Amino acid sequence: MKRHAIIPIFIPHQGCPNDCALCNQRLVTARSAAPSAPEMAAAMDAWLSTLTNPRPPVIEVALYGGSFTGLPRDQQARYLQIALSYKQQGLVDRIRLSTRPDYIDEDILLFLKGFQVDVIELGAQSFDQEVLRLSNRGHDSAAIYQSSRLIRRFGFTLGLQLMVGLPGDSYEKALFSAREAVFCRPAMARLYPTVILEGTDLSRRYKEGLYRPFSQEEMLRATKDMYRILTGAGIQIIRVGLKSSDLVRNDGQGVLGNSFHPAFRQLVEGELAKEDLEEQLLSLLSRRKTQAPSLCPSSPSSFSPLSDSSGKAGGKKQIGRVRFLCHPRSFSNMLGNKGRNRAYFQNRYPFLTFRFQTDSSMKPGLYRALME
Numbered sequence: 001m002k003r004h005a006i007i008p009i010f011i012p013h014q015g016c017p018n019d020c021a022l023c024n025q026r027l028v029t030a031r032s033a034a035p036s037a038p039e040m041a042a043a044m045d046a047w048l049s050t051l052t053n054p055r056p057p058v059i060e061v062a063l064y065g066g067s068f069t070g071l072p073r074d075q076q077a078r079y080l081q082i083a084l085s086y087k088q089q090g091l092v093d094r095i096r097l098s099t100r101p102d103y104i105d106e107d108i109l110l111f112l113k114g115f116q117v118d119v120i121e122l123g124a125q126s127f128d129q130e131v132l133r134l135s136n137r138g139h140d141s142a143a144i145y146q147s148s149r150l151i152r153r154f155g156f157t158l159g160l161q162l163m164v165g166l167p168g169d170s171y172e173k174a175l176f177s178a179r180e181a182v183f184c185r186p187a188m189a190r191l192y193p194t195v196i197l198e199g200t201d202l203s204r205r206y207k208e209g210l211y212r213p214f215s216q217e218e219m220l221r222a223t224k225d226m227y228r229i230l231t232g233a234g235i236q237i238i239r240v241g242l243k244s245s246d247l248v249r250n251d252g253q254g255v256l257g258n259s260f261h262p263a264f265r266q267l268v269e270g271e272l273a274k275e276d277l278e279e280q281l282l283s284l285l286s287r288r289k290t291q292a293p294s295l296c297p298s299s300p301s302s303f304s305p306l307s308d309s310s311g312k313a314g315g316k317k318q319i320g321r322v323r324f325l326c327h328p329r330s331f332s333n334m335l336g337n338k339g340r341n342r343a344y345f346q347n348r349y350p351f352l353t354f355r356f357q358t359d360s361s362m363k364p365g366l367y368r369a370l371m372e
């Protein structure tokens with residue numbers, strides 16, 4: 001059963017005065033009009049009709065697209081009034097919206113409190129001043145700290161969105177952003193690899209050779225380590241990577257470079273699973289080496305693909321069996337995208353036989369290696 005359902009209401013941000021390098025909202029706004037109040041109610045009814053038998057314990061209506069609190073007050077009020085009436089009837093449990101850090105102040109938060117908004121997500125994108133400047137974000141990192149503090153002080157649940165690989169970004173800066181995000185104490189975070197959308201200023205810079213995107217490997221490494229920092233601090237990661245949609249299609253049309261992967265979250269979580277399992281495996285192997293030196297390669301850290309315990313390339317001599325375990329929900333991550341983790345372990349440790357199994361008693365996201 002679905003435990004948490006979100007009814008997304010997409011409101012293209014007409015009149016956003018900003019011009020972020022990554023943004024395609026001008027194109028979106030030109031193509032799709034903001035819904036009228038009756039259209040929003042009809043969209044919510046349509047979603048709710050699919051969320052029966054049984055009803056998920058938590059249903060949220062989420063006002064996405066652009067920066068909600070930058071819309072004229074009367075327009076915000078029209079949308080929020082509908083969301084509130086559904087909440088008061090018990091049809092939805094929470095109201096969520098997303099906005100920019102510099103579109104938050106005490107007056108705005110009091111206004112949102114009046115409509116019983118629960119969750120505010122801030123598009124922080126980066127905590128590095130240079131990255132914010134080169135991306136034309138139009139606000140500095142102080143705005144993120146300050147608005148995060150205010151949002152929490154007013155009793156809203158805070159979410160932060162971070163982007164990876166914006167102009168001027170680096171692995172170190174990305175990790176710095178993740179650490180600063182922890183400092184802001186959000187309950188949840190989203191990690192978005194920068195996707196170069198056709199028609200944005202970023203796409204122009206890319207075509208003119210003024211912007212070098214992260215490679216897939218760089219993106220994966222940075223996002224994975226940011227994920228670890230955030231989850232290590234108890235922050236829930238509610239999204240990794242853009243969803244394929246009309247704007248970013250599964251086949252990558254409308255996207256430049258190699259900047260979109262439809263299964264990026266699985267790539268990241270699969271990589272984390274691989275790292276966790278390999279760390280345990282190496283520790284098991286070094287323990288075994290201490291107990292029975294003749295059974296193991298001389299140094300676990302110097303294992304190389306296609307070398308066996310005798311050190312001969314291409315050898316197939318098996319010296320042990322290993323079981324990798326996880327909760328059923330994490331099984332595809334344990335195998336890795338297109339089975340890449342399975343292939344990795346088999347190639348890197350040809351002297352071991354691997355079995356990948358599920359264990360319902362384990363917590364999702366945790367992995368265990370056992371040697372038989």
Ligand code: SF4
Nearest residue numbers: 016018020023025066
């Ligand atoms: S603030 Fe948001 S909607 Fe406005 S230009 Fe920047 S990314 Fe686009």
